[in-house]
Amino acid sequence: MGSRMRSTNYAVGLGAAPYMAWMLFFLLGPLVFVLMVSFQQKGLWGGFEFTWTLDNYRRVVDGLYIKVLASSVYLALMTTFSCLMVGYPMAWFIARQSPSMRKALLILVMLPFMSNFVVRAYAVKFLLGVEGPLNHFLIYIGAIRDPFLMADPTLAIWFGMVTNYLPFMVLPLYVVFERFDVSILEAARDLGAGSWRIWWRVLLPLTTPVILAGSTLVFIPALGEFVIPDLMGGGRTMFVGNLLADQFLKARDWPFGASICVSAVSVVALFVVMIKLMTNHTVKAGEDFK
Amino acid sequence: MLEIQSVHKSFQDVSILSDISLSVRQGDFFSIVGPSGCGKSTLLRIIAGLESSDEGSLKWCGRSMSNQPAHRRPFNMVFQRYALFPHMTVQENVGFGPSVKGWSPSDLKTAVDDALHLVQMDDYRRRRVDTLSGGQQQRVALARAIANKPEVLLLDEPMSALDQKLRESMRIELLRIQRRLGITFIMVTHDQEEALTMSDRIAILSQGRIEQCGTPEEIYRSPKTEFVANFVGAINHVRVGGGVLYLRPEDLELSRSGFDHDEDFHQGLTGTVREILFKGAVTDFAIDIPTQNGSGRPLMVQKPSSIRHELVVGDPVFVRWRRGAELKLQGEIHG
Numbered sequence: 044m045g046s047r048m049r050s051t052n053y054a055v056g057l058g059a060a061p062y063m064a065w066m067l068f069f070l071l072g073p074l075v076f077v078l079m080v081s082f083q084q085k086g087l088w089g090g091f092e093f094t095w096t097l098d099n100y101r102r103v104v105d106g107l108y109i110k111v112l113a114s115s116v117y118l119a120l121m122t123t124f125s126c127l128m129v130g131y132p133m134a135w136f137i138a139r140q141s142p143s144m145r146k147a148l149l150i151l152v153m154l155p156f157m158s159n160f161v162v163r164a165y166a167v168k169f170l171l172g173v174e175g176p177l178n179h180f181l182i183y184i185g186a187i188r189d190p191f192l193m194a195d196p197t198l199a200i201w202f203g204m205v206t207n208y209l210p211f212m213v214l215p216l217y218v219v220f221e222r223f224d225v226s227i228l229e230a231a232r233d234l235g236a237g238s239w240r241i242w243w244r245v246l247l248p249l250t251t252p253v254i255l256a257g258s259t260l261v262f263i264p265a266l267g268e269f270v271i272p273d274l275m276g277g278g279r280t281m282f283v284g285n286l287l288a289d290q291f292l293k294a295r296d297w298p299f300g301a302s303i304c305v306s307a308v309s310v311v312a313l314f315v316v317m318i319k320l321m322t323n324h325t326v327k328a329g330e331d332f333k
Numbered sequence: 334m335l336e337i338q339s340v341h342k343s344f345q346d347v348s349i350l351s352d353i354s355l356s357v358r359q360g361d362f363f364s365i366v367g368p369s370g371c372g373k374s375t376l377l378r379i380i381a382g383l384e385s386s387d388e389g390s391l392k393w394c395g396r397s398m399s400n401q402p403a404h405r406r407p408f409n410m411v412f413q414r415y416a417l418f419p420h421m422t423v424q425e426n427v428g429f430g431p432s433v434k435g436w437s438p439s440d441l442k443t444a445v446d447d448a449l450h451l452v453q454m455d456d457y458r459r460r461r462v463d464t465l466s467g468g469q470q471q472r473v474a475l476a477r478a479i480a481n482k483p484e485v486l487l488l489d490e491p492m493s494a495l496d497q498k499l500r501e502s503m504r505i506e507l508l509r510i511q512r513r514l515g516i517t518f519i520m521v522t523h524d525q526e527e528a529l530t531m532s533d534r535i536a537i538l539s540q541g542r543i544e545q546c547g548t549p550e551e552i553y554r555s556p557k558t559e560f561v562a563n564f565v566g567a568i569n570h571v572r573v574g575g576g577v578l579y580l581r582p583e584d585l586e587l588s589r590s591g592f593d594h595d596e597d598f599h600q601g602l603t604g605t606v607r608e609i610l611f612k613g614a615v616t617d618f619a620i621d622i623p624t625q626n627g628s629g630r631p632l633m634v635q636k637p638s639s640i641r642h643e644l645v646v647g648d649p650v651f652v653r654w655r656r657g658a659e660l661k662l663q664g665e666i667h668g
Contacts, residue, residue, distance in 0.1 A: 224414070224416065226412050226413075226414065226416040227416045227417075227418060227419075229383050229403075229412070229416065230410070230412055230416040230417075230418075230477075231418070231429070231433075232383070232402075232403050232404055233381060233382075233383065233403050233404065233408075233409060233410045233478075234404070234409065234429050234430035234433065234477070234478075234481060235404040235430050235433045235434045235481065236404060236429075236433040237404065240433050244429075244433070245418055248420045249418075249419065249420055
C-alpha cells in the first residue's frame with residue numbers, strides 16, 4: 044500500500060513538472076534576480092555594477108518615494124473598495140435575472156475586455172475633460188461652477204481604474220450569487236429578519252470569502268497599474284507603476300527600480316497574507332466544535 | 334382557524350392556483366397533497382407570506398394576514414431542503430429567530446434548549462450544520478422553526494430528502510412533536526401514504542384546484558372524483574350492466590371453487606389469474622375478466638399475505654364484493 048501511494052505521488056509530481064519548470068524559470072528566477080539587483084549600484088550606462096549596497100532602499104524610504112508608494116496603495120485600495128461597492132449589488136442584480144437576460148448583462152460586463160484599452164481611456168478622458176459633455180452638462184444644470192472640478196486627474200484616474208477593474212470583482216461575485224440558495228434568505232425572512240438583518244447576518248458572512256477573493260483580484264494589478272494613471276492623469280501624478288517604469292525605461296537606474304519593485308511586491312504579499320488570514324478567520328468562525 | 338378564501342395565483346399568465354378556499358382548524362395536522370406541479374408548494378408559500386396571492390384572503394383566528402409580511406406572521410416554515418445557515422452552529426441556527434426578534438438572553442436560551450430537546454438534538458448544539466447527516470439537519474430545521482413558538486408550523490415536503498426507513502420513523506416523530514406542542518401543522522407532500530397516515534384532515538390538489546378536502550377516511554372511502562380515488566389508492570373499473578362501478582382492490586374477494594349464494598354480496602364475475610405479485614405483507618392478484626369487453630386492464634385484487642391461497646397463474650377464479658363497497662364518485666367521470 045505504502046509504495047503504491049508513493050508512486051502515485053510521483054506521478055502527480057511529474058504532472059506538475061511543466062508548471063514547476065515554468066514558474067521556476069519565469070517567476071522565481073527573475074524575482075531572485077530583481078532582489079539581487081536591488082542591492083547593487085547603478086551602472087554608468089544603465090544596468091548595474093556588482094557592488095553590494097543598501098542605498099537604493101534608503102532612497103525608497105526617503106520622503107518623496109514613500110509618499111508615491113503610499114498614494115499607490117491608497118489608489119489601489121480606493122479602486123478595490125469602489126469596485127466592491129458597485130460590483131456587489133450589480134452581480135446580485137445580474138444573478139437574479141432570467142437566464143437569457145443574465146447572458147446579455149454578462150457580455151456587457153465583459154465589454155471593457157473587448158475593446159482596445161487606449162481607445163477606451165481616451166473616450167473616458169474626453170467624456171470627463173474640461174471641454175467634455177459631462178462638464179458642459181453639469182455646468183448647464185448648475186451642479187458645478189468650476190469646469191476643472193470634473194477634470195481633476197485623480198478623479199479621472201479613479202474612474203478609469205474602476206471601469207477597468209470592475210469585471211474582476213463582478214465575475215467571481217456573480218458565480219457565487221448565481222448558485223446561492225435563495226431559500227436560505229427566505230428562511231431568514233420567515234424567522235423574522237428584515238432585509239438589513241438578512242444581509243448582515245446571512246448574506247454577507249456567506250459571501251465574505253468571495254468578496255476577499257474579488258478584492259485580491261482587483262487590488263494586486265491595481266497597485267502596479269501605470270498605463271491608466273499616465274493616460275487619464277496626463278502623467279501629472281506619480282504612482283508606483285509609473286515610477287517603476289520610469290526608472291527602468293527613462294532614468295536607466297535598474298537597482299533603484301528593482302528596490303521599488305521589491306517594496307511594491309512586499310506590499311502586495313502583505314495584502315495577500317492579510318486576506319488569507321481573514322478568509323481563514325471567517326471559515327473558522329463557525330467551526331466551533333466541542 | 335386558518336381561513337383561505339378564493340385565492341388565485343398565476344405566474345406570467347399561467348394559472349397556478351385557482352379559487353382555493355379551505356379552512357384549517359386550530360391544532361390540526363393538515364396536509365395538502367397532490368402530484369408535482371399542482372401548486373401545493375405555492376399555496377404553502379402564500380400562507381407563509383413568501384409569495385403573495387393575486388386575489389383572495391387569508392385569515393388566522395379572524396385576523397387578516399394578507400397584508401402581513403412573512404416575518405410578521407405567527408407562522409414558521411420548515412423548508413424542503415432545510416435551508417439551514419451553513420455558517421452557523423446548530424444552536425446559532427435555532428437561536429436565529431429569537432435573536433433577531435430581540436428576545437432576552439434567558440428567553441432565547443430557554444427557547445433554543447427546549448427546541449433542541451424536543452427534536453433530541455441536545456448533544457449537537459455546537460456542531461456545524463454541514464457536519465450533520467440529512468436526518469439530523471431535518472431535526473435542526475424543525476427546531477429552528479419551533480424555537481420561535483409559532484402558532485402554525487408549515488412543512489414543505491419535510492421528508493422528501495430522507496430515505497425510506499428514516500422517513501417512517503420521522504412520521505411518528507413529527508406526530509409526537511405536533512401532539513406535544515398542540516399547534517397547527519400544515520404539511521405539503523406528494524406522498525399520499527404519508528398524508529393518510531399523519532393527517533387529521535387532507536386537501537387534495539390537482540392542477541391548482543382543490544379536488545376534495547376531508548379526513549383520511551373520507552378521502553379514501555368516499556372520494557368525490559376519480560382523480561382523488563386514483564391518487565390515494567388503486568381503483569378498478571368494473572362494467573356491470575350499462576354502468577361502471579369503482580372498487581378498491583382490497584374490497585374484492587377471490588375463490589377458485591366459487592362462492593355460496595349470499596344476498597350481501599354482489600357476484601357474477603369470472604376470470605383467470607394473470608399474475609400473482611407477492612409484496613410482503615400483501616399479495617396482489619391480476620385477474621383477466623373476459624366479460625369486461627376487452628379493456629386490456631386486468632382486475633386488481635389485494636389480499637393480506639396472511640390469508641392462505643392455493644391459486645396459481647392460469648387458474649380460473651370467481652370474484653365477488655360486498656354490496657355497498659362500490660365508491661360513489663361525484664362530478665365528471667371518465668370511463
